[in-house]
Amino acid sequence: MAFSSKLLERIKSSPSILISNKAMEMKRAGRDVIALSAGEPDFDTPDNIKMAAMRAIVDGHTKYPPLTGLMELREAICRKFSRENGLDYHPDQVIVSTGGKQVISNALIATLDPKDEVIIPAPYWVSYPDMALLGGGEPVVVETLAEDEFRLTPERLEAAINERTRWLILNSPGNPSGGVYSAEDLQGLAEVLRRHPRILILTDDIYEHIVYDGVTFSTMAAAAPDLADRTLTMNGLSKSYCMTGWRLGYAAGPKDLIRTMAKVQSQTTSGACGISQWAGVEALDGDQSFIARNVVVFRERRDLGVSILNQTRGLSCSPSKGAFYLYVDCRGAIGKRTPEGETIGSDGDFAQYLLKSEEVAAVHGEAFGLSPYFRISYALATDRLEEACIRIQRACTRLEG
Numbered sequence: 001m002a003f004s005s006k007l008l009e010r011i012k013s014s015p016s017i018l019i020s021n022k023a024m025e026m027k028r029a030g031r032d033v034i035a036l037s038a039g040e041p042d043f044d045t046p047d048n049i050k051m052a053a054m055r056a057i058v059d060g061h062t063k064y065p066p067l068t069g070l071m072e073l074r075e076a077i078c079r080k081f082s083r084e085n086g087l088d089y090h091p092d093q094v095i096v097s098t099g100g101k102q103v104i105s106n107a108l109i110a111t112l113d114p115k116d117e118v119i120i121p122a123p124y125w126v127s128y129p130d131m132a133l134l135g136g137g138e139p140v141v142v143e144t145l146a147e148d149e150f151r152l153t154p155e156r157l158e159a160a161i162n163e164r165t166r167w168l169i170l171n172s173p174g175n176p177s178g179g180v181y182s183a184e185d186l187q188g189l190a191e192v193l194r195r196h197p198r199i200l201i202l203t204d205d206i207y208e209h210i211v212y213d214g215v216t217f218s219t220m221a222a223a224a225p226d227l228a229d230r231t232l233t234m235n236g237l238s239k240s241y242c243m244t245g246w247r248l249g250y251a252a253g254p255k256d257l258i259r260t261m262a263k264v265q266s267q268t269t270s271g272a273c274g275i276s277q278w279a280g281v282e283a284l285d286g287d288q289s290f291i292a293r294n295v296v297v298f299r300e301r302r303d304l305g306v307s308i309l310n311q312t313r314g315l316s317c318s319p320s321k322g323a324f325y326l327y328v329d330c331r332g333a334i335g336k337r338t339p340e341g342e343t344i345g346s347d348g349d350f351a352q353y354l355l356k357s358e359e360v361a362a363v364h365g366e367a368f369g370l371s372p373y374f375r376i377s378y379a380l381a382t383d384r385l386e387e388a389c390i391r392i393q394r395a396c397t398r399l400e401g
């Protein structure tokens with residue numbers, strides 16, 4: 001008996017979750033697997049945030065929360081946008097959802113009609129194309145180049161647009177690329193978008209605070225204020241605030257768009273967990289200094305990973321400007337033979353080889369729409385990261401041909 005609808009048959013499960021689950025299974029079976037596959041900081045949620053959640057429970061904030069989020073949290077979000085991005089939003093223009101993931105899927109489900117297209121620059125976060133399909137639309141993948149630091153150029157954007165284009169999704173700092181768009185980059189894209197008024201813009205800014213080397217974060221609604229009335233500025237607490245398990249994401253944008261997204265949410269999950277939301281108020285209004293400290297640790301790990309992998313036969317990578325991933329070029333390993341005599345025909349084969357031979361879990365580039373690469377996350381303990389990179393190096397040394 002088939003349990004899958006035709007719509008669901010068009011989508012796949014998240015490959016990074018599948019690989020992380022496989023790594024967890026191997027660990028449970030007693031293997032010394034190192035998972036570089038999950039997009040999750042290893043740092044614990046700060047104590048002040050945990051305490052706010054405990055207070056919320058004790059104070060009895062345990063009832064259904066409002067659909068679009070607690071007013072206290074939406075006000076804190078408006079303060080955050082004003083303080084950090086120079087953006088002026090009213091709480092009516094804000095929605096809080098169960099993770100950044102739900103914000104994006106709400107937006108696509110709310111707005112896409114059949115055959116509407118969603119432009120997704122590759123390499124992309126694994127979920128965008130499937131979310132577009134789930135929303136009833138069509139993903140249009142536009143490849144970017146390593147020499148452009150995997151940023152979409154105005155020329156490539158223009159070439160991808162047609163009368164069915166409904167959304168452009170921009171993710172900066174990027175997962176998996178680590179690329180960061182400057183205000184000038186965004187203004188270049190804005191020039192193209194001004195000629196196409198039907199297109200909505202979704203900026204996924206969830207890695208906003210995790211930038212390195214003096215890079216300044218920028219977002220479309222601030223870089224091109226005239227496009228703010230068709231831009232959904234999405235963000236969340238999972239990454240910067242080490243709150244992946246609390247499931248809190250949010251977005252601000254035109255009131256009518258937020259209203260349609262709330263309609264979707266009203267018939268699926270209702271408001272996000274109220275206890276998490278009280279913790280979210282403390283996260284956004286409370287001490288922010290731990291973020292900079294975490295970024296210093298991420299940068300040290302990034303440099304360690306880049307240094308070992310760039311001394312590895314067949315691999316090369318550039319230091320990411322943001323987020324906590326390296327997108328490693330593995331074309332030098334393609335076509336080579338493993339000690340077992342198997343040929344590495346793709347980045348998928350390469351990732352399988354790493355898992356089998358050295359028990360290192362990484363996600364193959366095909367999952368992000370751009371091959372031949374693999375992604376490692378360096379959001380894990382530094383000694384484990386170093387051990388994993390040495391294992392990858394060992395695996396590459398053994399390749400022949």
Ligand SMILES: Cc1ncc(COP(=O)(O)O)c(C=O)c1O
Nearest residue numbers: 039099100101125175236238249
């Ligand atoms: C680019 C990007 N956007 C959104 C999300 C979703 O975040 P959340 O855990 O808040 O749903 C992730 C998580 O991996 C991500 O990498």
